[in-house]
Amino acid sequence: MAAYRAPSLLGAPGSSRTGGQSMQMRSGKKSQPSWSSFPMGLKMKGTFSRSSSYLLQQLMHRYQELDMDGEDEQVEGESEESSDSEIQNLELEEFDGVLKEEAVAAAIHQLGRSGPGTEQVYLSLTLSGCDLIDVNILREYVHLQKLDLSVNKIEDLSCVGYMPYLLELNASQNKLTTFFNFKPPKNLKKVDFSYNQISEMCDLSAYRGLTTLILDNNKIGEISGLEMCNSLTHLSLANNDIKTIDGLNSLPIKILCLSNNNIEKITGLENLKALQKLDVSHNQISSLQGLENHDLLEVINLEDNKIAELSEIEYIGNLPILRILNLLKNPIQEKPEYWLFVIFMLLRLTELDQKRIKVEEKVTAVNKYDPPPEVVAAQDHLTHVVNSVMQPQRIFDSTLPSLDSPYPMLILAGPAACGKRELAHRLCRQFSTYFRYGACHTTRQPYFGEGDRVDYHFISQEVFDEMLNMGKFILTFSYGNHNYGLSRDTIEGIARDGLASCIHMEIEGVRSLKYSYFEPRYILVVPMNKNKYEGYLRRKGLFSRAEIEFTVSRVDLYIKINKKFPGYFDAVINYQEDSKHAGLNPKSRANTADGNVKTSHLEHEELSRKYTSPYMDDSLHSTDRNYFVKLSTKLSDKKSPVEKDSIYRQRETARQALIGKTPPDHTLLFQRGPVPAPLTSSLRYFTSLEELQNSMELAIFCYIKDLYASTIHPTLFQFYPWSKEWPFHPLEGNISSHPGSVISDVETYQVLKAVPVQSFPDEKESLQQRKQLSLVITRPGSNTKPILPPIPQGRK
Numbered sequence: 061m062a063a064y065r066a067p068s069l070l071g072a073p074g075s076s077r078t079g080g081q082s083m084q085m086r087s088g089k090k091s092q093p094s095w096s097s098f099p100m101g102l103k104m105k106g107t108f109s110r111s112s113s114y115l116l117q118q119l120m121h122r123y124q125e126l127d128m129d130g131e132d133e134q135v136e137g138e139s140e141e142s143s144d145s146e147i148q149n150l151e152l153e154e155f156d157g158v159l160k161e162e163a164v165a166a167a168i169h170q171l172g173r174s175g176p177g178t179e180q181v182y183l184s185l186t187l188s189g190c191d192l193i194d195v196n197i198l199r200e201y202v203h204l205q206k207l208d209l210s211v212n213k214i215e216d217l218s219c220v221g222y223m224p225y226l227l228e229l230n231a232s233q234n235k236l237t238t239f240f241n242f243k244p245p246k247n248l249k250k251v252d253f254s255y256n257q258i259s260e261m262c263d264l265s266a267y268r269g270l271t272t273l274i275l276d277n278n279k280i281g282e283i284s285g286l287e288m289c290n291s292l293t294h295l296s297l298a299n300n301d302i303k304t305i306d307g308l309n310s311l312p313i314k315i316l317c318l319s320n321n322n323i324e325k326i327t328g329l330e331n332l333k334a335l336q337k338l339d340v341s342h343n344q345i346s347s348l349q350g351l352e353n354h355d356l357l358e359v360i361n362l363e364d365n366k367i368a369e370l371s372e373i374e375y376i377g378n379l380p381i382l383r384i385l386n387l388l389k390n391p392i393q394e395k396p397e398y399w400l401f402v403i404f405m406l407l408r409l410t411e412l413d414q415k416r417i418k419v420e421e422k423v424t425a426v427n428k429y430d431p432p433p434e435v436v437a438a439q440d441h442l443t444h445v446v447n448s449v450m451q452p453q454r455i456f457d458s459t460l461p462s463l464d465s466p467y468p469m470l471i472l473a474g475p476a477a478c479g480k481r482e483l484a485h486r487l488c489r490q491f492s493t494y495f496r497y498g499a500c501h502t503t504r505q506p507y508f509g510e511g512d513r514v515d516y517h518f519i520s521q522e523v524f525d526e527m528l529n530m531g532k533f534i535l536t537f538s539y540g541n542h543n544y545g546l547s548r549d550t551i552e553g554i555a556r557d558g559l560a561s562c563i564h565m566e567i568e569g570v571r572s573l574k575y576s577y578f579e580p581r582y583i584l585v586v587p588m589n590k591n592k593y594e595g596y597l598r599r600k601g602l603f604s605r606a607e608i609e610f611t612v613s614r615v616d617l618y619i620k621i622n623k624k625f626p627g628y629f630d631a632v633i634n635y636q637e638d639s640k641h642a643g644l645n646p647k648s649r650a651n652t653a654d655g656n657v658k659t660s661h662l663e664h665e666e667l668s669r670k671y672t673s674p675y676m677d678d679s680l681h682s683t684d685r686n687y688f689v690k691l692s693t694k695l696s697d698k699k700s701p702v703e704k705d706s707i708y709r710q711r712e713t714a715r716q717a718l719i720g721k722t723p724p725d726h727t728l729l730f731q732r733g734p735v736p737a738p739l740t741s742s743l744r745y746f747t748s749l750e751e752l753q754n755s756m757e758l759a760i761f762c763y764i765k766d767l768y769a770s771t772i773h774p775t776l777f778q779f780y781p782w783s784k785e786w787p788f789h790p791l792e793g794n795i796s797s798h799p800g801s802v803i804s805d806v807e808t809y810q811v812l813k814a815v816p817v818q819s820f821p822d823e824k825e826s827l828q829q830r831k832q833l834s835l836v837i838t839r840p841g842s843n844t845k846p847i848l849p850p851i852p853q854g855r856k
């Protein structure tokens with residue numbers, strides 16, 4: 061058998077072999093390769109090492125190629141025989157670890173050009189797992205670009221200094237004690253020296269092109285020598301003996317692996333602005349401080365460290381593109397809230413502790429830690445429904461037409477101390493036969509001048525909690541460390557007397573109430589001039605600076621809601637102007653569809669000229685001394701001619717609406733059923749309390765008509781101040797069901813048309829008249845059999 065002659069100097073200088081030459085050589089071969097000529101270290105008997113078998117495979121492959129091309133066909137039996145004997149020879153042969161040319165020839169691959177204008181040569185050499193000790197022969201293979209000498213016993217790599225074109229070097233799993241002890245190949249980019257015995261990092265300033273440096277599983281105690289590696293993007297020093305992260309300066313490192321070291325603190329990363337993936341698993345790290353400014357971080361592996369506190373997550377809470385976090389085997393995992401808390405803090409995460417985060421988990425986390433207002437309201441509502449259902453069942457009668465009819469309620473919503481409480485009191489006094497003030501429960505202490513049960517039911521926290529657990533509340537709300545609650549009994553008590561509750565509350569209460577079966581009418585009371593409002597809050601001296609800021613900031617919240625959800629409130633009162641402004645024509649303030657009140661500059665000036673008293677100076681707060689005295693005085697104030705004029709116009713408008721001539725804005729206030737999205741004209745802004753009160757007359761009428769539809773008709777015209785002079789008697793059972801109109805049948809309309817315009821008595825007279833009328837008709841619905849209100853709590 062002829063000996064196999066390996067092609068000489070493949071890839072060696074001056075002897076580069078082209079593809080064409082290769083083919084020629086192959087086709088020219090006639091002899092079989094001799095196994096004995098391979099200088100491989102296949103010393104193990106019976107079995108091959110992983111590395112040896114790899115090389116053997118390559119050689120077998122080459123052998124088969126030559127075999128196929130050979131002219132002399134071998135007899136099958138003969139071939140097997142010879143192979144057996146060759147393997148026996150191999151097993152017996154001792155390998156000295158010196159790399160021979162033939163082996164290089166067998167392992168070299170990837171034909172190409174090492175540089176522009178050069179001949180085609182083999183560029184890659186893979187001699188992994190060959191028990192090589194001496195690879196000096198590689199000095200001649202100057203064109204190599206990729207060299208894999210992993211899993212050998214090499215101690216000296218000086219041959220690499222002769223490979224100026226080398227780009228990638230894998231010298232992992234060898235016996236190197238130093239690295240880069242060769243003349244630097246100027247293009248060297250990727251180097252793997254892992255699994256060696258290197259204890260020190262040397263100066264790599266000559267390797268400026270280095271992009272990847274893997275030094276895992278060595279004995280390195282300190283990171284150094286990398287200062288000039290301005291292209292280094294991937295550094296791995298896992299399984300070393302590093303205690304502090306140092307020497308990385310402002311390198312462009314994107315991937316940094318320092319796992320399995322003895323690092324206690326994350327330091328020295330401040331300037332690694334390009335960092336994307338960080339692996340510091342299996343260390344002694346107890347804090348995430350030091351990671352906060354790495355805006356490009358996507359992956360952090362912190363497995364098996366000593367992170368114990370949930371608060372540590374805050375350090376990485378603002379990393380904008382963090383997607384994968386591993387905190388397995390950290391004490392923090394034992395915290396009961398761990399999972400949801402971390403998800404909430406890092407909402408952009410897709411994977412935590414090697415588990416994919418589900419959308420549902422993110423929703424749960426948000427609902428737990430920062431629930432949207434709607435969720436808070438829904439949860440509040442749910443709590444009260446559940447608590448109420450859990451109570452012993454009671455059976456109730458009804459005063460209302462059907463069980464589905466909710467109690468009548470008027471809600472004044474707005475920011476704290478905006479005057480809505482005063483307004484509620486005033487309305488209840490002025491329309492005492494229709495409204496009663498619904499006092500909420502609160503755990504806050506009464507302010508000076510506040511009366512228990514007058515403004516609130518002032519109760520202790522314990523009582524509040526008990527009421528809550530007993531399902532006594534319809535809604536609860538926390539504001540400034542105090543709890544507020546609207547109790548079912550309050551509403552029922554008022555309804556039992558045939559009255560509608562008038563309640564003031566913040567938007568949170570409104571949201572919660574909207575989940576309930578109640579269908580109140582909501583009036584937004586909002587001070588449009590925030591400066592004046594802020595000044596007023598300051599002058600009160602009751603609130604801290606932070607409280608004032610918070611309270612004023614909520615004005616915007618209310619305005620935003622009103623704009624964003626048309627129809628959310630049935631009417632809006634800019635309670636900014638004091639009640640004297642009622643004299644102005646309300647039409648001078650344009651009601652815009654976007655919820656803004658437009659007031660011209662000139663008009664503003666006129667206002668300030670006419671009414672010098674500043675905002676709120678006339679407005680009362682319950683904490684004021686003589687609150688009730690002042691309130692009564694205000695209510696009985698003499699009206700100026702301008703005010704009277706305005707009142708007249710208001711009533712005239714109302715009258716027109718009543719007979720169907722103009723769109724009945726006010727009727728929307730208490731219209732039953734789903735509230736239609738308001739048209740520009742239907743959602744109106746009241747510029748003063750006075751204006752509202754005038755509108756209220758009609759509104760109340762509609763409200764009561766609506767609630768007591770079956771019984772109101774006979775009393776309808778008695779109720780209205782001007783109605784007693786109307787020369788007709790309404791037809792029984794002929795009430796319009798049209799939501800916007802009060803009377804719409806042609807017959808009634810024609811009769812009304814004939815009525816001369818009523819000249820209205822002044823306010824006092826009007827009040828007097830109403831009082832008398834209310835005596836006549838007692839209360840709306842009072843001609844029905846008085847029975848108890850429906851109480852859905854545990855209803856059967």
Ligand SMILES: Nc1ncnc2c1ncn2[C@@H]1O[C@H](COP(=O)(O)OP(=O)(O)OP(=O)(O)O)[C@@H](O)[C@H]1O
Pocket residue numbers: 474475476477478479480481482500501504535536537539544545546564565566567568569570681682
């Ligand atoms: N049950 C409730 N649900 C929601 N909000 C409520 C409830 N009870 C009271 N509030 C609101 O909580 C806020 C704080 O009430 P508090 O009485 O302490 O402040 P205030 O300065 O007196 O406000 P105001 O004069 O508007 O009543 C007020 O805006 C009030 O309307």
